[in-house]
Amino acid sequence: MTSLVSTTTTDIQPIRPSGLSAKLAMALLLAALADWLFYGQRIGVSLTLFAIATACVSVLFNHAALDLRRAAIGGAILTLGVVPAVEELNTLSFLILVASLTIALLLATNPDTTELTERARTLRNFLLLGPFRFFLDAPQVFNMSAFTRGVALWLMPAALGTVFVALFAAANPVIEQWVSLLNPKVILEYVNTWRVLFWTLMLALVWPFIHVRWRRKTMVTPTVADGPVPPSLPPMVSAEFLGPSTILRSLILFNLLFAAQSILDGIYLWGHVALPDNMTYATYAHRGAYPLIVTALLAAAFVLAAMRPGGPAEKSTVIRPLVYVWVGQNVLLVASSILRLDLYVGIYMLTYWRIAAFIWMGLVALGLILIVARIALNRSNRWLVCANLIALTIVLYSVSLMNFDAFIADYNLKHSSEMGGNGVKIDANYLLTLGPQALPAIDKVIALRGGDYCLAGRRDRLVESQRHDLAWRAWGVRSWRLQRRLDAQVKVQPGNQPAG
DSSP, rough: EEEEEEEEOOOOOOOOOOOOHHHHHHHHHHHHHHHHHHTTOOOOOHHHHHHHHHHHHHHHHGGHHHHHHHHHHHHHHHHHHHHHHHHSSSHHHHHHHHHHHHHHHHHHHHHTSSSSHHHHHHHHHHHHHHGGGHHHGGGGOOHHHHHHHHHHHHHHHHHHHHHHHHHHHHHHHHHHHHHHHTTTTHHHTTTHHHHHHHHHHHHHHHHHHHSOOOOOOOEEEEEEOOOSOOOOOOOOOOOOTTSHHHHHHHHHHHHHHHHHHHHHHIIIIIIIOOTTOOOOOHHHHHHHHHHHHHHHHHHHHHHHHHHHHHHHHTTOTTTHHHHHHHHHHHHHHHHHHHHHHHHHHHHHHOOOHHHHHHHHHHHHHHHHHHHHHHTTTTHHHHHHHHHHHHHHHHHHHHTTTHHHHHHHHHHHHHGGGGGSSSSOOHHHHHHHTTOOGGGGHHHHHHHHHHHOHHHHHHHHHHHHHHHHTSTTOOHHHHHHHHHHHHHHHHSSSSOOOOOO
16 A cells, blocks of 8 residues: 655754763763853953864764765864954954854755755754754653653652651751751752853753754655554553562662661760760750661561562562661661660650660561561561561560569669769659659658658658558569568668667
């Protein structure tokens, strides 16, 4: 079957070996050269140098379409046009230089224009419309299918990486300062709007000389259909959201982010380097403990999702070591969180919630280690859940046997400033909320402060509560043990010593 198909060849693209990306890079170099030669400077021979550089770049990128004879004529015209500008740069010599540069380009790269009027029309379109082509051609540097695939591969690493950076900024004042520098308002303070406009103008002016395209007439040619039209190629399948490529990029990015946080913790927590102004170690420790635990939990969830049994990433010899390194960094992160909380407790004392935080951090660290064991031993997620449940059961059973009321009271008393410790003054009101088990510590506080009748009266109410706990229906080993401690404490007081 024969059909007439209108084939419109509107542009000649003589530069086949070099892609748009190389041309854009060269355009940026020319813009940088223009910035050095012109911006804030008096213009003279610098304009001639820039014109020669533009001509050389144009020859470099259009050499495949050059006719030697026409190129020689164009070179001669350009040389003649340069002479007046070298002699003295004024309006006339400037116009001559621009005209000689464009005419030389036309002669060298567009052999189809022969008539004078056609050449004049072509030069007019080149000068008036050419600079605007940069804004249409530059986006074509990106291959949209490859660009879409790249976005798909980096979407999850970038999103989760942003979350990690936000958590690190909440945990670390140094990272917070770094992130604050990324504020667009701060960046714009260092951006010279006029210079940006100058660069944009230079790119638009030099682009037509680099990416040369001349309009041609529309031609209608007959074509013969040799057979059925083949089906179009199927679109490129987007990358799997948690495929090996995405996981690999994520692990590389996350390892770098976590390494930065670990290095800073090593400097400030372990190395005791001076913190930024208006920041104490207690504040640094407190603000970082909990966000870092959230970070470790997110990391564990990502590893479980990425290294699912039978998944494509589980058997990768590249991804596995990165997972081990990253989990190791997370364990180190949990250790830093425990140290942060310990530093904070050493000053602001112990509470039930802070004990719970210590236990929770230990469980998180153990869970991370068990994740590595699951991957290394090729176990299932069911095995991992069972192992964590066993660990949780052991911890909860052990916790049930702990007398945290007495432990908290004794710890806070021992580390308070009234007992020569580094902590704050003992909070007697909080000790009273701990119940009868805090009575030995409260008695020591009363002895230290001497004459605190309000505290002594409230202490008597705890004694009454302890007496009720010794009734046979409410009896417990812990209450019995406390009573023995209180009785021993009464016996050793100076007023209760037996007569000699």
